[in-house]
Amino acid sequence: GNSVTQMEGPVTLSEEAFLTINCTYTATGYPSLFWYVQYPGEGLQLLLKATKADDKGSNKGFEATYRKETTSFHLEKGSVQVSDSAVYFCAPQDQGGSEKLVFGKGTKLTVNP
């Protein structure tokens, strides 16, 4: 099955700073890739996704590009806000079977004013 390695946190940034959270995966074939976000006390919400190589997913100022060569899907945002404080999870999707997501350990982001 798939596996994922995600940058360890926690990450603490000041408002308007640049954010990068690294994510690399191992998989058979070319899985769809996802970033989910978990705000304090809440469930998991889809942030963005990419379904094939070189696709760029984007949402709320966040971006991630599906890099087949490096098996990576790094999350970036040019200018973070306090409201971006959350835990971010990278997840490739198993294909052809249960279609389950395999989550990384999560990266906790805290953005200070």
Place this chain on the structure above:
Amino acid sequence: EPEVTQTPSHQVTQMGQEVILRCVPISNHLYFYWYRQILGQKVEFLVSFYNNEISEKSEIFDDQFSVERPDGSNFTLKIRSTKLEDSAMYFCATFGHRGLPGPPTNTGELFFGEGSRLTVL
């Protein structure tokens, strides 16, 4: 917007007791999952369910766990005899639209409920 709903939001139980967590999937979704998250740790896959049977389960999903969809709507996770280490947040997730007409289609992403927090004392 359609959503996955879970009940209860929080349950406290004594060790050895049976617990049933319930999930109402998004209508017309075909794939169902349970995940758990021990406080502050990673989100772990437990089981997937498709076409009224388990399609995959993890090592965590031992004989103490079971899932069913008894009435075609609710999707339940039962823990037969809870242990202290079962304390966690349990998330239900669903995806996969029933294509009309034609085969099932999906947008890829899983839709998660808000979770059920289980505390075993």
